[in-house]
Amino acid sequence: MKKKAVVAGHICIDITPAIPKQESDQIKDILSPGRLISVGDADIHTGGCVANTGLAMKLLGADVTLAGKIGKDSFGEMVTSIMEKHGVSEGLIRSDEDSTSYSVVVAIPGVDRIFLHNPGANNTFCVDDLPLGSIDEAALFHFGYPPIMKSMYRDNGRELISLMKLAREHGAATSMDLCAVDPASEAGMADWKSILKETLPYVDIFVPSIEELMFMLERDKYEEIRKRSRETDFTEMIDVEDDIAPLAGKCLDLGARIVVLKCGAPGMYYCTGDRKAIESVSGRLCLDADVWADRCGFKDSYVPDRILSGTGAGDTSVAAFLTAMLEGFAPEKCIQYAVATGALCVGAYDALSGLKSFADIDKKIEEGWRSNHSAKQN
Numbered sequence: 001m002k003k004k005a006v007v008a009g010h011i012c013i014d015i016t017p018a019i020p021k022q023e024s025d026q027i028k029d030i031l032s033p034g035r036l037i038s039v040g041d042a043d044i045h046t047g048g049c050v051a052n053t054g055l056a057m058k059l060l061g062a063d064v065t066l067a068g069k070i071g072k073d074s075f076g077e078m079v080t081s082i083m084e085k086h087g088v089s090e091g092l093i094r095s096d097e098d099s100t101s102y103s104v105v106v107a108i109p110g111v112d113r114i115f116l117h118n119p120g121a122n123n124t125f126c127v128d129d130l131p132l133g134s135i136d137e138a139a140l141f142h143f144g145y146p147p148i149m150k151s152m153y154r155d156n157g158r159e160l161i162s163l164m165k166l167a168r169e170h171g172a173a174t175s176m177d178l179c180a181v182d183p184a185s186e187a188g189m190a191d192w193k194s195i196l197k198e199t200l201p202y203v204d205i206f207v208p209s210i211e212e213l214m215f216m217l218e219r220d221k222y223e224e225i226r227k228r229s230r231e232t233d234f235t236e237m238i239d240v241e242d243d244i245a246p247l248a249g250k251c252l253d254l255g256a257r258i259v260v261l262k263c264g265a266p267g268m269y270y271c272t273g274d275r276k277a278i279e280s281v282s283g284r285l286c287l288d289a290d291v292w293a294d295r296c297g298f299k300d301s302y303v304p305d306r307i308l309s310g311t312g313a314g315d316t317s318v319a320a321f322l323t324a325m326l327e328g329f330a331p332e333k334c335i336q337y338a339v340a341t342g343a344l345c346v347g348a349y350d351a352l353s354g355l356k357s358f359a360d361i362d363k364k365i366e367e368g369w370r371s372n373h374s375a376k377q378n
Contacts, residue, residue, distance in 0.1 A: 002062070003140070003284065004063045004065070004137050005057060005062055005065070005140040005322065006067060006140070006141045006172065007057065007067070007142045007143075007144070008067035008125075008129075008131070008141070008143050009049045009067075009142075009143045009144040009149065010068070010101070010145030011047075011048040011049070011050040011068030011079065011101065012046070012047045012051075012079075012101035012102050012103050012117075012118075013045075013079060014043075014105050015042055015044050015103070016043040016311060017039040017041075017043075017106075018039055018042070018349065019037065019106070019108045020038070020039075020040070020109070021108075031106070043350055045082070046078075046079055046082050047105075047312065048068065048122070048145060049143075049145045049177055049179075050067065051068070052312040052319070053144060053318050053319045054068075055086055055088070055351075056316040056320070056323075056341075056352060056355060057319045058087075058088060059355050060355065061327075065134040067092075067093065067129065067130065068091070068092060068093065069093040069094075069121040069122060069129060070093070070094055070095070070100040070120075071098045073099055073100050075120075076099075078100075079100060080092060091131055093125075097124075098120055098121035098123070099120040099121065101117070101121060102120070103115050103116065103118075105309070107311060113309070113311065119149065119150065122148065123149060124151055125149050125152070126159055126163075127159060130167065135172050136170050136171065138171075138284070139285045140174075140205075140284075140322060141172040141173070141175065142176070142177070142205075142318075143176050143177075145179045146160050147180075147181045147212075148179055150186070153187050153195060154186075156190075156191060156195060157195030160199055161195075161202065167202075172282055172284065173205065173281050173282040174203050174205070175322060176199070180211065192216035192217070193217055196217065197254055201255030202255070203255065204280075204281045204282070205256070205322070205325075206258070207260045208261065209262040209264070209314055210235065210238060210244055210261045210262065211235065213247060214243075214247060217247065217250060217251075221243070225238060225243075234264070244263060244269045244298070245269065245271070248269055249271065252273050252277070257277045257281050258271075258272045258281075260318070260321055260338070262314045262317060262318070263298075266300065266372060267299050267301040267339050267372065268338055269297070270296065271296035271297075272292050272294060272295045272331060273293065273294075274293055274294055275293040277293070278292045285325070285326070291330050292331055297332070297335070299332075299335045300372045301371065302343040302369050302370065302371055303343070303370045303372060304344070304346050305347050306346075307347065308347060308348055309346065310345075310346050311349065311351060312350065313351075316341050316342060316344075316354075317339060318338070319341070320334075320338045320341035320358075324338075324358065336365075337358055340361045340364070340369075341356075
């Protein structure tokens with residue numbers, strides 16, 4: 001019998017116009033005032049953690065319940081229709097007062113994505129919206145994107161802390177993902193160092209990106225690297241030993257039991273707590289402490305067959321990691337499936353079209369799928 005999972009948190013509609021490659025890779029030259037840019041058809045899909053991670057887990061074979069909050073409007077009808085096609089619409093929470101969240105994703109080839117985002121009903125998601133009956137039966141509860149859900153970061157994260165604590169008290173192993181925020185926004189000015197200090201003791205598996213996490217826990221270092229990375233990707237400017245591993249270790253010290261850091265195109269880093277920490281994770285997840293305790297490493301990503309958009313790549317890599325964990329794989333195999341899935345995801349405009357089964361991933365690797373490390377050596 002499959003272990004069950006619940007994925008809750010942020011959900012929205014993503015609208016991604018197909019933008020052809022431009023002559024310049026400088027955003028100021030492309031999105032300049034008064035310029036008309038010819039684009040292709042718009043790719044319209046559900047987005048956010050609930051849709052990206054939750055549906056990816058469903059497609060990868062997990063028994064998953066999704067819990068996201070939407071409005072009773074046209075975008076809400078679109079979300080419901082898409083979820084019905086996948087057989088997971090029952091967990092949607094429909095608000096009479098709030099609109100459905102949406103994002104316009106500006107994905108220009110060679111340029112990092114730009115998001116125009118309306119949080120909508122996500123801002124009012126709260127503890128009372130949790131599907132406790134489903135969590136009572138679940139081995140895993142995953143919550144995503146609290147930094148763009150107002151109820152989660154106001155009052156110094158009181159609602160987020162209560163939510164993760166309650167899910168853990170109901171017997172599920174808990175997992176949490178973050179997302180990027182505008183430093184000048186209300187969310188960006190929240191005291192995330194304090195919020196994470198109080199929340200991570202109730203988080204068994206913590207799966208943020210290195211950039212998001214450094215912004216929250218090591219702001220000075222983040223700003224310094226951001227200045228140096230103006231002409232290149234942030235993740236190309238950081239070092240595993242000097243930057244990534246210490247930050248992951250800090251999360252273990254704050255209370256997380258397993259930490260997975262998404263490090264963009266280079267790959268992913270993982271580290272796990274000691275035997276006592278792993279044994280404290282819900283028994284429903286059935287983690288073998290001999291296999292999971294005191295592990296760490298960086299896994300290079302694989303070379304994508306093509307690159308169309310990074311939309312959802314981090315979410316689907318997390319989905320692969322969590323699904324593999326539910327299926328009983330060792331951490332090294334879980335992280336391998338995670339980086340492989342992320343590399344597949346960037347070959348599509350949406351988060352789900354590029355997904356492959358674990359068996360197909362194994363076959364692709366056996367056939368000589370090159371890692372980023374081997375590609376650089378050649």
